Amino acid sequence: MKFKNFPMVPRVIFGRGSFNQLNEVLAPKRLSVSAPFIFLIDDVFKNNVWLTSRIQLSYNDRIIFISSKEEPKTQQVDALVEDIILTSKENPSGIIGIGGGTLLDLAKAVSIMLTNTGSAKDYQGWDLVKNPSIYHVGIPTISGTGSEVSRTTVLTGPEKKLGINSDYTPFDQVILDSELTKDVPIDQWFYTGMDCYIHCVESLSGTYLNAFSESYGNMALGLCKEIFLDNTLSDKESQEKLMMASWHGGMSIVYSQVGVAHAMSYGLSYLLGTKHGIGNCIVFDHLEEFYPEGVKFFKQMKAKHHIELPKNICSDLSDSELDIMIKIALSLEPLWENALGKNWKKIITPAKLKHLYQKM
Numbered sequence: 385m386k387f388k389n390f391p392m393v394p395r396v397i398f399g400r401g402s403f404n405q406l407n408e409v410l411a412p413k414r415l416s417v418s419a420p421f422i423f424l425i426d427d428v429f430k431n432n433v434w435l436t437s438r439i440q441l442s443y444n445d446r447i448i449f450i451s452s453k454e455e456p457k458t459q460q461v462d463a464l465v466e467d468i469i470l471t472s473k474e475n476p477s478g479i480i481g482i483g484g485g486t487l488l489d490l491a492k493a494v495s496i497m498l499t500n501t502g503s504a505k506d507y508q509g510w511d512l513v514k515n516p517s518i519y520h521v522g523i524p525t526i527s528g529t530g531s532e533v534s535r536t537t538v539l540t541g542p543e544k545k546l547g548i549n550s551d552y553t554p555f556d557q558v559i560l561d562s563e564l565t566k567d568v569p570i571d572q573w574f575y576t577g578m579d580c581y582i583h584c585v586e587s588l589s590g591t592y593l594n595a596f597s598e599s600y601g602n603m604a605l606g607l608c609k610e611i612f613l614d615n616t617l618s619d620k621e622s623q624e625k626l627m628m629a630s631w632h633g634g635m636s637i638v639y640s641q642v643g644v645a646h647a648m649s650y651g652l653s654y655l656l657g658t659k660h661g662i663g664n665c666i667v668f669d670h671l672e673e674f675y676p677e678g679v680k681f682f683k684q685m686k687a688k689h690h691i692e693l694p695k696n697i698c699s700d701l702s703d704s705e706l707d708i709m710i711k712i713a714l715s716l717e718p719l720w721e722n723a724l725g726k727n728w729k730k731i732i733t734p735a736k737l738k739h740l741y742q743k744m
């Protein structure tokens with residue numbers, strides 16, 4: 385048995401208003417006047433002076449606003465890297481990602497690809513990255529994905545949707561300021577929050593479960609139930625707790641794995657571009673058979689917050705389109721093995737998956 389030796393985020397600031405310390409954190413990391421800090425920021429903050437006015441730009445530092453309408457692509461990472469190389473004399477001092485999972489993953493991928501040759505698609509997989517990445521900082525503005533703590537950056541490439549999983553992927557610094565999440569629309573709050581809830585359910589009911597993952601998973605699951613089912617929390621408490629739930633949910637899966645909902649949601653995302661949070665919700669809603677207790681609570685949370693999920697998104701798909709989704713979902717072998725055990729291929733067949741997708 386080989387035990388995983390995985391890296392963790394070495395520095396974290398937690399606290400409401402802690403975003404104000406960003407400049408102070410970055411200053412000692414500046415390598416030279418011609419090695420800029422590059423801020424990759426979700427374009428939802430483009431005219432948001434409350435946020436951007438607190439970022440001090442010096443020398444050739446740049447803000448690049450990026451839309452998170454679509455999930456990160458390998459070509460998008462390559463284009464950003466090229467742009468950064470062409471516009472700065474030296475490799476940047478740091479990449480700072482500000483936004484949800486989309487922006488956090490882009491920041492991680494760009495920081496890796498600035499020091500590794502070729503295209504981001506060449507590194508989709510496990511432990512393919514050769515050189516240490518550039519100093520990178522993650523600042524979530526919506527909670528749930530756990531990308532702020534994870535060892536992966538999920539990218540859609542020409543052939544597959546798969547993360548760059550490596551020891552160089554995790555952030556060097558994270559700033560957890562729950563105030564940054566205060567304006568997240570309720571639907572999106574629910575979808576991304578449920579990503580965290582589903583991480584916990586899939587980790588806790590998986591065959592890869594161990595005491596490490598279980599302790600983090602239970603912690604995050606408890607927080608999710610408090611946030612999404614209790615009426616007693618103030619907005620501020622709820623935002624702080626969801627930020628911590630996201631962190632713990634992420635910690636739970638670094639030492640275990642996700643399961644059925646994630647495997648199937650990757651299929652939806654690859655074919656239809658369905659985003660991760662909502663895709664997980666659409667799938668999870670139909671997974672009573674695999675996660676009876678988890679789905680029961682999910683339905684209660686959905687009803688409590690009046691969330692209407694899209695229906696029949698697969699009803700018009702051709703057989704060949706369904707086959708593509710099934711192939712993508714089945715390619716995620718560790719997820720199935722975690723969910724259903726070593727003999728998962730006997731339980732989950734292409735026909736079974738087709739039947740499930742057709743219900744969605």
Ligand code: NAD
Pocket residue numbers: 426427428452453455456483484485486487489525526527528529530531532534535536537538564565566567568569572575576579659660661
């Ligand atoms: P997201 O980053 O795509 O953002 C969702 C929406 O919320 C966007 O419209 C965005 O503009 C908006 N938004 C974000 N912060 C806001 C704020 N403070 N106020 C108002 N609007 C705000 O969503 P996400 O669910 O956080 O991330 C999904 C991505 O994360 C996917 O690409 C998925 O693959 C990835 N992911 C990565 C990991 C990992 O470990 N690396 C884990 C899970 C998911």
Ligand code: ZN
Pocket residue numbers: 529579580583646660664
């Ligand atoms: Zn997820």
